[in-house]
Amino acid sequence: MDSVLLSRMLFGSSMAFHIIFATLTVGITLMILLAEIMRLVKKDDDYALLAKRWTKGAAVLLGVAIPSGTIVAVMLSLLWPKFMEIVGEVIALPFQIEIFAFFLEALFLSIYVYAADRLGPVTRLIAVFFVAFGASASAILITNAHAWMNTPRGFDLVDGQVVNVDPLAAIKAPSFFVTANHVVGTAFMTGAFVLVAVAAYKLLHNHLSKREIAYHRKGLFLSLVVAFIMSSYTALSGHETAVMLYEELPIKLAASEGLFNTTDNAALTIFGTPSVETESVIGGIEIPGLLSWIATGSTDGVIQGLNEFPQDEWPPLFIHTLFNVMVAIGFTLLGLAALGLLFWFLRRKQEGVIYPKWLLAAYVACGPLAIIGIETGWIYSCTGRQPWTIYGIQRTVDAATNSGNLGILFFLFSVLYIVLLVITGLVMYYYFKRNPVTDEFQSTNDQLNV
Amino acid sequence: MESINIALLIIWAFLFIYAIAGSIDFGAGFWAMYYQNQTDTESASIANRYLSPSWEVTNVFLVLLVVAFVGFFPGGAANLGTLMIVPFCLVLILLTIRSAFMVYSHSVKRYTRLFTIFSGLTGLLIPALLITILPAAIGGYVMNDGVNQYILVDKLFSSSTFYTHIGFGLATELFLSSLLLSDYAREANSMETYHTYRRNAMTLGPITLAFAVAAIYTLIPHAPWMFENITDSFRLILLGLSFLAFVIGYSALWWPAKTRRKIGQPRYAVIFIIIQFGLASFAYSSAQLPYLLYPDITVQDAFTNETMFRLLLFGYAGGMAVLIPVFIWFWRLFMKDKRYLLK
Ligand code: HDD
Ligand code: HEM
Ligand code: HEM
Numbered sequence: 001m002d003s004v005l006l007s008r009m010l011f012g013s014s015m016a017f018h019i020i021f022a023t024l025t026v027g028i029t030l031m032i033l034l035a036e037i038m039r040l041v042k043k044d045d046d047y048a049l050l051a052k053r054w055t056k057g058a059a060v061l062l063g064v065a066i067p068s069g070t071i072v073a074v075m076l077s078l079l080w081p082k083f084m085e086i087v088g089e090v091i092a093l094p095f096q097i098e099i100f101a102f103f104l105e106a107l108f109l110s111i112y113v114y115a116a117d118r119l120g121p122v123t124r125l126i127a128v129f130f131v132a133f134g135a136s137a138s139a140i141l142i143t144n145a146h147a148w149m150n151t152p153r154g155f156d157l158v159d160g161q162v163v164n165v166d167p168l169a170a171i172k173a174p175s176f177f178v179t180a181n182h183v184v185g186t187a188f189m190t191g192a193f194v195l196v197a198v199a200a201y202k203l204l205h206n207h208l209s210k211r212e213i214a215y216h217r218k219g220l221f222l223s224l225v226v227a228f229i230m231s232s233y234t235a236l237s238g239h240e241t242a243v244m245l246y247e248e249l250p251i252k253l254a255a256s257e258g259l260f261n262t263t264d265n266a267a268l269t270i271f272g273t274p275s276v277e278t279e280s281v282i283g284g285i286e287i288p289g290l291l292s293w294i295a296t297g298s299t300d301g302v303i304q305g306l307n308e309f310p311q312d313e314w315p316p317l318f319i320h321t322l323f324n325v326m327v328a329i330g331f332t333l334l335g336l337a338a339l340g341l342l343f344w345f346l347r348r349k350q351e352g353v354i355y356p357k358w359l360l361a362a363y364v365a366c367g368p369l370a371i372i373g374i375e376t377g378w379i380y381s382c383t384g385r386q387p388w389t390i391y392g393i394q395r396t397v398d399a400a401t402n403s404g405n406l407g408i409l410f411f412l413f414s415v416l417y418i419v420l421l422v423i424t425g426l427v428m429y430y431y432f433k434r435n436p437v438t439d440e441f442q443s444t445n446d447q448l449n450v
Numbered sequence: 451m452e453s454i455n456i457a458l459l460i461i462w463a464f465l466f467i468y469a470i471a472g473s474i475d476f477g478a479g480f481w482a483m484y485y486q487n488q489t490d491t492e493s494a495s496i497a498n499r500y501l502s503p504s505w506e507v508t509n510v511f512l513v514l515l516v517v518a519f520v521g522f523f524p525g526g527a528a529n530l531g532t533l534m535i536v537p538f539c540l541v542l543i544l545l546t547i548r549s550a551f552m553v554y555s556h557s558v559k560r561y562t563r564l565f566t567i568f569s570g571l572t573g574l575l576i577p578a579l580l581i582t583i584l585p586a587a588i589g590g591y592v593m594n595d596g597v598n599q600y601i602l603v604d605k606l607f608s609s610s611t612f613y614t615h616i617g618f619g620l621a622t623e624l625f626l627s628s629l630l631l632s633d634y635a636r637e638a639n640s641m642e643t644y645h646t647y648r649r650n651a652m653t654l655g656p657i658t659l660a661f662a663v664a665a666i667y668t669l670i671p672h673a674p675w676m677f678e679n680i681t682d683s684f685r686l687i688l689l690g691l692s693f694l695a696f697v698i699g700y701s702a703l704w705w706p707a708k709t710r711r712k713i714g715q716p717r718y719a720v721i722f723i724i725i726q727f728g729l730a731s732f733a734y735s736s737a738q739l740p741y742l743l744y745p746d747i748t749v750q751d752a753f754t755n756e757t758m759f760r761l762l763l764f765g766y767a768g769g770m771a772v773l774i775p776v777f778i779w780f781w782r783l784f785m786k787d788k789r790y791l792l793k
Pocket of ligand 1 (some may be wrong): 004150175179182183189190234235236237239241242245252326327329330331361370371373374375377379380381382384391
């Protein structure tokens with residue numbers, strides 16, 4: 001295998017690993033903040049306990065998010081040296097500011113976790129606010145670099161030399177705002193759905209005490225509200241992102257939809273396989289006019305097809321499937337969250353578990369589904385940029401390293417990621433099994449009496 | 451000062467901070483493992499009490515160093531990245547195992563010992579591998595067959611300077627962490643532990659010094675130009691001062707303390723040894739100029755454009771202004787507050 005392909009595999013798998021933990025910490029730290037706020041507002045210690053147990057989980061996730069992030073950050077220079085040369089000249093600023101966001105998050109997380117007993121309630125809230133703020137800020141800042149790769153601005157490349165650098169124009173890349181909006185919203189949504197899944201899993205058990213049911217119900221409801229708000233937001237921001245593609249990256253939109261010929265009244269094709277021979281999507285469900293309507297607001301809108309572009313600039317056509325999976329997950333999760341809120345509204349006066357078993361079972365699946373949404377979304381976005389690393393400016397083949405040692409490294413990292421996925425899962429499982437929430441009900445009461 | 455010198459100074463400062471903080475961090479992880487079965491003293495728990503709140507922050511300094519280097523010297527980062535791909539990837543793997551298992555070990559009590567061994571040993575190797583960047587940057591370990599680049603592993607493994615640098619990395623890590631932990635233990639009024647770490651520091655101090663000298667001497671056949679630079683008069687003065695700082699710092703381990711039956715002033719030992727490292731590393735790094743990578747890349751070639759440089763400078767100033775108060779608060783909570791130290 002050549003070093004370009006190996007670089008892509010090594011980097012792609014590393015990002016796919018990092019993003020699981022990174023997204024969850026962004027989402028869960030927001031939920032911890034909200035639980036702390038609820039505790040102050042409602043004066044209910046169950047929320048303190050929720051915050052405490054979520055924090056324990058987040059600390060383990062961060063233990064993997066931080067080194068895996070360090071991996072990808074260093075790998076950028078190792079695997080894409082020519083790309084990073086341009087990054088350093090043009091878009092170094094968001095990377096730099098991101099460091100400060102990391103510092104904020106790491107410092108305040110230690111303060112929140114290890115100094116909690118020495119802080120007053122308001123100081124605690126400030127600490128946890130900065131943890132959540134740092135996490136979200138790092139997501140936004142890294143998205144800045146990603147958005148710039150899709151819609152590069154602020155420099156010219158003349159004979160391989162970077163000239164006319166304007167770093168602020170690079171930061172203000174036209175896709176930045178929409179993309180960051182979508183990325184942060186989906187991270188919040190994913191964190192919330194994972195906690196929905198955890199609470200639903202607990203509520204599926206028989207023989208829970210009233211106390212436990214009350215506790216998990218609060219966890220489920222709080223997460224469900226956030227999950228509903230954020231999945232609505234995701235649908236809206238996803239739509240904005242698609243409009244951005246129409247304006248800035250028409251080739252990516254065309255590949256996402258498997259649209260070969262430029263046309264007005266373009267149909268939206270759901271699933272199916274794009275075929276170069278027939279120049280159509282085989283086996284998909286077509287909804288006439290919808291794509292034009294989504295992208296331009298009118299069925300008369302003209303959408304450019306792939307044939308407008310030289311074939312060696314086409315992204316791989318399977319991104320159509322990745323895109324569909326992401327969108328399908330988005331609408332499924334939105335529907336399930338809305339249904340849960342409906343059940344809550346109808347049965348809110350009832351005691352006990354108010355959600356039917358089948359819905360709880362579906363919620364358990366929501367956690368993994370949301371993470372699949374994140375994975376497919378990112379792989380879609382990065383692979384959809386191919387053959388370019390910096391769209392229209394630097395090809396992936398020109399960005400890659402020519403190191404000859406990549407095969408063995410890819411093997412080593414793959415083993416590492418699989419082992420860590422398994423052990424992290426087991427550690428979380430055993431920790432929460434050994435330290436059931438029932439043990440803690442008593443101890444929080446004790447603490448409050450002191 | 452010229453922009454490029456400011457940039458070099460900033461990078462050097464970050465490198466210096468991370469060299470110290472990282473050594474202490476990885477060393478503390480090793481001691482936490484080494485003493486974990488020893489239940490009669492607090493040596494392991496003191497090390498853990500230092501590590502728990504601080505390892506994430508220390509890790510950010512590593513990322514800061516990488517990002518600052520890419521920002522200020524994009525050309526250098528690209529070349530160094532290609533050259534160092536194998537050792538850096540090994541460091542990344544070890545770093546990941548180390549951090550993850552450290553966190554696991556706090557969560558699953560049944561396997562704490564096993565997990566601690568993983569994190570302690572992997573952490574021990576990281577500084578040793580990181581420091582191989584020094585001999586590699588001096589040049590001569592890479593082959594280019596026209597298509598791909600390969601590290602000349604056999605040549606690297608058979609050169610004495612490679613091993614003296616590794617030995618220096620290991621010794622430094624254990625020495626600095628012992629020193630700091632002895633101070634930390636004294637702050638926590640754990641005299642038993644203080645004496646354990648003080649004894650470690652007493653043994654490791656001369657070993658570290660010996661490796662430092664050996665590392666420089668084994669450079670001679672490899673990079674005579676660099677040895678020449680190191681022995682010019684300005685740097686010889688720096689090295690002399692550095693040696694003096696070492697003697698003062700090391701002797702502080704025996705200075706009389708105010709209270710009865712206590713010997714040594716570990717706070718002064720830490721401060722003077724850090725000064726010693728600062729002077730020596732400044733002499734060493736400046737001797738490598740103007741090369742980032744000998745003989746291909748000079749700092750001039752690798753430097754970023756003036757606009758970006760200005761922006762980054764503003765960025766660091768602004769970021770530091772926000773962060774320094776937080777760092778001070780952090781320091782008070784975990785390094786000073788008796789309620790935490792005496793837990
Ligand atoms: C839970 C995850 C999730 C869900 C349910 C959705 N997305 Fe998404 N999407 C992402 C997670 C994501 C992401 C991981 O955050 C991406 C990858 C790159 C990016 O900028 O955001 C993304 C990218 C992304 C892009 C490409 C942006 C680019 O390449 O620059 C488009 C057009 C959409 N999304 C559109 C949608 C639509 C119309 C959705 C319907 C509800 C939707 N997404 C749901
Ligand atoms: C959009 C996708 C990403 C998101 C949402 C994200 C988010 C996060 C979060 C929340 C953390 C933990 C922060 C902390 O506590 O310090 C983290 C760590 C990290 N991420 Fe990512 N990240 C993403 C992609 C990337 C990429 C592409 C890079 C490479 C440049 C990167 C580099 C890092 C680094 C270096 C760390 C470790 C920081 C530390 O030492 O604390 N991340 N990321
Ligand atoms: C966090 C989730 C992400 C995932 C899962 C992901 C996934 C991938 C994959 C699969 C590839 C290989 C593409 C191919 O060759 O077909 C890739 C390439 C790349 N991605 Fe991403 N990516 C993510 C985020 C980012 C971000 C935030 C950045 C911006 C700093 C980034 C920068 C790159 C670069 C530089 C390449 C290599 C050059 C290229 O193939 O274009 N990625 N990524």
